Amino acid sequence: MVVQMYRITPDNPKYLTYENQFKQGWTHKGKSAKITRIYLAKNDDIDRAYRGKRFNNYRGNKRYKIYFHGTQRACNIGRWGNSLRYCKKPECGLCGILWHSFDTKLCRSARMFGAGIYTTPSSSSACTVPG
Known part of the structure; x- marks a missing residue:
C-alpha cells in the first residue's frame, strides 16, 4: 500500500503549527x-x-x-494542488522516497553514519539548497 499525501492549506490550524515548528527549527543564520x-x-x-x-x-x-x-525534487509533484503522481526519474529524491515508502535499501551510503534516512529537528540543517 502506498501512503497517500494530502495538502493542507494556510487556513488549516495544522498548517500554522507546522509552519511555526519549521521557523523555530531554523538555526542557521545566512x-x-x-x-x-x-x-x-x-x-x-x-x-x-x-x-x-x-x-x-x-x-x-x-x-x-x-x-x-x-531532498531534491526533479519533477512538478505537488506544484499544482493535490496532484501527487510520482515520477520515476532516478534523480527525483522526493518521488523516490514517496514511491518506495522510505526504503533504506535505496539510500546512498556515503553519509556521516552510513546508509539511512536522516532527519533532524533543525529545519535549516535539512535544507538541501545552498545559502
Whole structure:
C-alpha cells in the first residue's frame, strides 16, 4: 500500500503549527527558506501500511516528534494542488522516497553514519539548497 499525501492549506490550524515548528527549527543564520506547501499523510493510511505498522510497533505508545528531511525534487509533484503522481526519474529524491515508502535499501551510503534516512529537528540543517 502506498501512503497517500494530502495538502493542507494556510487556513488549516495544522498548517500554522507546522509552519511555526519549521521557523523555530531554523538555526542557521545566512540561510533562508520559504514554505510554499505542506503535505501530510493521513494517520489511518500510515497505520494500514506495512512500514507504518512496523514504525508504530517500534515506537510503542510514544508521541510523534516533528523532524525534517531535505531532498531534491526533479519533477512538478505537488506544484499544482493535490496532484501527487510520482515520477520515476532516478534523480527525483522526493518521488523516490514517496514511491518506495522510505526504503533504506535505496539510500546512498556515503553519509556521516552510513546508509539511512536522516532527519533532524533543525529545519535549516535539512535544507538541501545552498545559502
